[in-house]
Amino acid sequence: MDQFIWRVLPLLSILVSFLVFFYFQNSHTAQLYPLIKFPRSKCSLLPHHHFWISSKRIVTPQGIISGSVEINEGRIVSVIEGYGKQGQSKQEEIIDYGDAVVMPGLIDVHVHLDEPGRTEWEGFDTGTRAAAAGGVTTVVDMPLNNYPSTVSKETLKLKLDAAEDKIYVDVGFWGGLVPENALNLTILDDLLSAGVLGVKSFMCPSGINDFPMTTIDHIKAGLSVLAKYKRPIVVHAELQQDYGNHLDINDNRDPHDYLTYLNTRPPSWEEAAIRQLVGVSKDTGIGGPLEGAHVHIVHLSDSSASLDLIKEAKSRGDSITVETCPHYLAFTSEEIPNGDTRFKCSPPIRDAHNKDKLWEAVLEGHIDLLTTDHSPTVPELKLLEEGDFLKAWGGISSLQFNLPVTWSYGKKYGLTLEQLSLLWSKRPAALAGIESKGTIEVGNHADIVVWQPEQEFDLDDNYPVFIKHYELSAYMGRRLSGKVLDTFVRGNLVFKDGKHAPAACGVQILAT
Numbered sequence: 001m002d003q004f005i006w007r008v009l010p011l012l013s014i015l016v017s018f019l020v021f022f023y024f025q026n027s028h029t030a031q032l033y034p035l036i037k038f039p040r041s042k043c044s045l046l047p048h049h050h051f052w053i054s055s056k057r058i059v060t061p062q063g064i065i066s067g068s069v070e071i072n073e074g075r076i077v078s079v080i081e082g083y084g085k086q087g088q089s090k091q092e093e094i095i096d097y098g099d100a101v102v103m104p105g106l107i108d109v110h111v112h113l114d115e116p117g118r119t120e121w122e123g124f125d126t127g128t129r130a131a132a133a134g135g136v137t138t139v140v141d142m143p144l145n146n147y148p149s150t151v152s153k154e155t156l157k158l159k160l161d162a163a164e165d166k167i168y169v170d171v172g173f174w175g176g177l178v179p180e181n182a183l184n185l186t187i188l189d190d191l192l193s194a195g196v197l198g199v200k201s202f203m204c205p206s207g208i209n210d211f212p213m214t215t216i217d218h219i220k221a222g223l224s225v226l227a228k229y230k231r232p233i234v235v236h237a238e239l240q241q242d243y244g245n246h247l248d249i250n251d252n253r254d255p256h257d258y259l260t261y262l263n264t265r266p267p268s269w270e271e272a273a274i275r276q277l278v279g280v281s282k283d284t285g286i287g288g289p290l291e292g293a294h295v296h297i298v299h300l301s302d303s304s305a306s307l308d309l310i311k312e313a314k315s316r317g318d319s320i321t322v323e324t325c326p327h328y329l330a331f332t333s334e335e336i337p338n339g340d341t342r343f344k345c346s347p348p349i350r351d352a353h354n355k356d357k358l359w360e361a362v363l364e365g366h367i368d369l370l371t372t373d374h375s376p377t378v379p380e381l382k383l384l385e386e387g388d389f390l391k392a393w394g395g396i397s398s399l400q401f402n403l404p405v406t407w408s409y410g411k412k413y414g415l416t417l418e419q420l421s422l423l424w425s426k427r428p429a430a431l432a433g434i435e436s437k438g439t440i441e442v443g444n445h446a447d448i449v450v451w452q453p454e455q456e457f458d459l460d461d462n463y464p465v466f467i468k469h470y471e472l473s474a475y476m477g478r479r480l481s482g483k484v485l486d487t488f489v490r491g492n493l494v495f496k497d498g499k500h501a502p503a504a505c506g507v508q509i510l511a512t
């Protein structure tokens with residue numbers, strides 16, 4: 001008997017290690033939960049489930065081609081080069097978009113949908129309608145601004161229940177890393193097991209009472225669990241510094257003046273936080289003690305010292321990425337009118353030189369991806385009448401405008417359609433571990449935006465905007481270029497010519 005055990009034991013251990021290896025290999029992937037109760041005719045404005053989209057400008061990973069994309073049962077089944085060559089297809093099953101651009105739908109991994117608990121700010125229904133109207137086919141919802149915050153498996157369940165039957169695009173969820181679950185890692189483990197795509201934390205006060213800030217030690221503890229799940233932490237990286245003499249100066253400054261606010265959150269806050277983060281991300285490299293974990297810095301505004309620290313960390317092999325947002329690429333502190341609190345966000349929008357350097361970093365690939373940080377609130381908290389930058393809610397409302405804004409401001413800097421698609425689809429999908437999305441490739445979900453880059457429009461009161469309290473968006477009143485025509489989510493035509501499909505057939509994306 002003894003002999004038998006000694007013979008079997010090595011074989012058994014090899015088998016177990018194989019199983020463990022494959023389990024972890026596959027662990028950073030996300031699954032869709034299609035609990036759709038609606039008939040197809042309600043989910044899509046198109047009657048077909050097998051059809052072709054043709055265009056002279058299709059953005060694929062191999063470049064822009066002229067041809068068609070064949071879609072069947074929600075997936076891309078072939079990509080055919082050559083405009084007008086759809087093979088066997090019947091005429092009525094071909095949607096010919098001519099020279100409109102066919103691109104992967106945008107994946108916005110930084111969106112505050114605020115439900116449950118603060119649906120007067122935003123919600124799954126309005127937020128995902130806005131996403132669909134803007135060509136955003138997947139959003140990843142932030143764990144705060146909703147109430148209660150998503151920091152445990154129980155609070156995630158409340159989120160999932162609240163989202164049911166209300167989402168027009170696919171939605172994934174970040175959990176929150178807060179001191180409570182960083183000090184009791186079983187709660188964090190359970191939250192990750194329940195399917196959040198990763199966790200978000202703040203290194204400064206979040207403005208939300210039940211979402212307290214974390215120290216670098218909390219983050220380090222969180223990373224040890226994230227390494228096991230191969231999922232990222234996404235961090236709001238601002239670390240409050242002593243003002244020194246600044247405080248007195250600011251005390252007497254006019255709160256209606258944007259510069260007063262700007263001076264309260266200098267680039268040194270971002271730099272200090274990122275310095276701490278790269279201090280821990282060094283262990284995420286291959287062979288490091290935190291291999292498998294990943295550090296992602298959200299909404300970078302400082303394009304100087306903070307960015308240099310990230311570049312350095314990347315060049316030594318850390319698993320680290322960074323995003324910035326359209327408002328840092330579109331606006332400058334010099335042009336923000338007195339008292340116009342629509343522009344208040346943190347970190348703040350900085351000067352024109354900073355903006356130019358951010359664009360440079362985006363185009364050179366040092367900034368990995370773009371997100372909106374769509375973070376709306378109610379007019380009472382945005383304080384437009386009062387115009388007090390110090391007291392107003394920080395957060396910019398813009399989910400529906402991602403594509404035209406990035407394009408309108410980016411084309412002057414030489415942004416190409418291929419770059420746009422990397423920044424808004426492929427790299428966000430990779431960060432969130434959503435493997436079946438982000439590119440127009442055979443086998444992927446047919447998540448597609450069709451848009452006309454050359455078409456201009458005014459964001460005035462006649463323009464159909466679906467975000468709540470759209471009048472609080474800093475983009476209202478702008479003339480933009482790049483009109484979204486149609487949006488497909490898993491082959492369902494969910495938005496066309498200003499109209500949505502009758503039913504909300506988006507699905508929840510949970511990590512497995």
Ligand SMILES: NC(=O)NC(NC(N)=O)C(=O)[O-]
Pocket residue numbers: 112144145206207208236299344345346347373375394395396
């Ligand atoms: N509680 C928030 O939504 N905060 C957000 N506010 C901003 N960006 O001004 C954020 O993501 O930091």
Ligand SMILES: [Zn+2]
Pocket residue numbers: 236298299346
């Ligand atoms: Zn933030």
Ligand SMILES: [Zn+2]
Pocket residue numbers: 110112142373374375
């Ligand atoms: Zn945010």
